[in-house]
Amino acid sequence: MRSISNASFRAARVGAVVLLVAGGAALGAVSPAFAQEAPQTVHPNRCGEDPSYSLTGVKGTFVADPGKRVYGQSGVTLSISAASGTTWSGSVTSATQGDINAIIAEAKETVSVSIGYSKTTTVSLGGSWQVPKNQSSGWLALGSEGYTMGWYYGYNNGNCQFVKTKSGTATLPAQTPYIGHS
Amino acid sequence: MRARPYPAVAALSILALAGCTSGSHTASPSNTPVPSQSGSAAVPLPDPLPTDLPVGTKTLISRTSQGTQTVTLPNLGNDKTVSVKWACEGSTTLKITDAGKALVASGCTPSGTQFPIYGGDIPRSLITSTTWKIEADPSTTWRIVIYAAP
Numbered sequence: 029m030r031s032i033s034n035a036s037f038r039a040a041r042v043g044a045v046v047l048l049v050a051g052g053a054a055l056g057a058v059s060p061a062f063a064q065e066a067p068q069t070v071h072p073n074r075c076g077e078d079p080s081y082s083l084t085g086v087k088g089t090f091v092a093d094p095g096k097r098v099y100g101q102s103g104v105t106l107s108i109s110a111a112s113g114t115t116w117s118g119s120v121t122s123a124t125q126g127d128i129n130a131i132i133a134e135a136k137e138t139v140s141v142s143i144g145y146s147k148t149t150t151v152s153l154g155g156s157w158q159v160p161k162n163q164s165s166g167w168l169a170l171g172s173e174g175y176t177m178g179w180y181y182g183y184n185n186g187n188c189q190f191v192k193t194k195s196g197t198a199t200l201p202a203q204t205p206y207i208g209h210s
Numbered sequence: 211m212r213a214r215p216y217p218a219v220a221a222l223s224i225l226a227l228a229g230c231t232s233g234s235h236t237a238s239p240s241n242t243p244v245p246s247q248s249g250s251a252a253v254p255l256p257d258p259l260p261t262d263l264p265v266g267t268k269t270l271i272s273r274t275s276q277g278t279q280t281v282t283l284p285n286l287g288n289d290k291t292v293s294v295k296w297a298c299e300g301s302t303t304l305k306i307t308d309a310g311k312a313l314v315a316s317g318c319t320p321s322g323t324q325f326p327i328y329g330g331d332i333p334r335s336l337i338t339s340t341t342w343k344i345e346a347d348p349s350t351t352w353r354i355v356i357y358a359a360p
Contacts, residue, residue: 093317094317095301095317095318095319095320096317096319096326097316097317098314098315098316098328098329098330099312099314099315099316100313100314100315100330100332101311101312101313101314101336103333103335103336104313104314104330104331104332104333104336105330105331106314106328106329106330107295107327107328107329107330107331108326108327108328108329109326109327109329110324110326110327111256111324112324113323113324114323114324114325114326115323115324156329156331170326
């Protein structure tokens with residue numbers, strides 16, 4: 029509905045300017061200042077005006093909650109166990125709660141419907157893993173397959189130039205949980 | 211490095227952490243859940259001591275506290291591995307260090323959800339002293355048990 033209203037509004041404004049310019053050319057009465065300002069309010073390419081969120085560089089990744097990760101040095105056998113009902117969350121940088129909601133809605137629509145900000149286990153999970161000798165340290169974590177991506181928010185100005193006003197990164201879980209290590 | 215799924219992530223029955231059924235521990239800690247610091251106490255810190263430890267396992271340290279604390283391990287004798295299990299409530303991390311070197315560490319979980327139990331089996335060769343420091347933010351509450359299995 030909003031885009032239809034804007035398009036109608038834009039068409040009305042374009043029509044008004046065309047009439048004024050035509051009238052000015054015919055009558056020679058349009059001031060130079062108005063003639064310079066008028067094109068800035070016209071969107072001949074019909075570029076979008078609505079503010080929008082966009083996602084970039086979407087990649088699949090293991091999404092671990094930093095609060096559900098155990099670290100150790102080489103040779104240590106790490107373990108983690110989580111009861112049913114344990115929640116793990118992703119992260120979104122440089123974002124308000126409103127931004128997060130909008131980014132997740134965009135990600136659900138364009139990447140995967142299973143994306144969310146957090147997930148909760150419905151079973152008990154546990155695992156252990158020895159940090160191999162060829163690593164100086166390692167970690168074991170509760171998480172799931174998910175996605176990492178960049179995000180930005182912006183709008184098109186009067187010259188059809190996109191103006192980016194906010195940006196950050198998002199790491200969001202999408203699938204059932206498992207224990208990952210590295 | 212890309213994370214790999216751990217192959218044996220079958221649903222383990224690790225809920226039954228309330229109690230030492232084998233009777234093999236020399237100093238089993240209290241199994242009373244520890245209320246969280248938030249006041250809401252929706253989920254208490256779980257007892258991190260496993261229930262399936264082998265006969266002859268020695269509990270070296272069992273402590274519930276908050277912030278940074280030092281613990282002194284008793285004589286380790288011929289123990290080849292010292293195991294640590296812990297759970298923590300807070301918004302930062304918990305680190306266990308030996309002579310300034312981190313042996314194991316983890317994130318901690320704010321209240322309001324289940325707390326994972328973290329663990330580390332530390333080879334004797336990595337242990338240089340019997341005085342370990344548990345490093346955490348002053349607002350972080352933790353429950354830890356250190357034991358040596360035969």
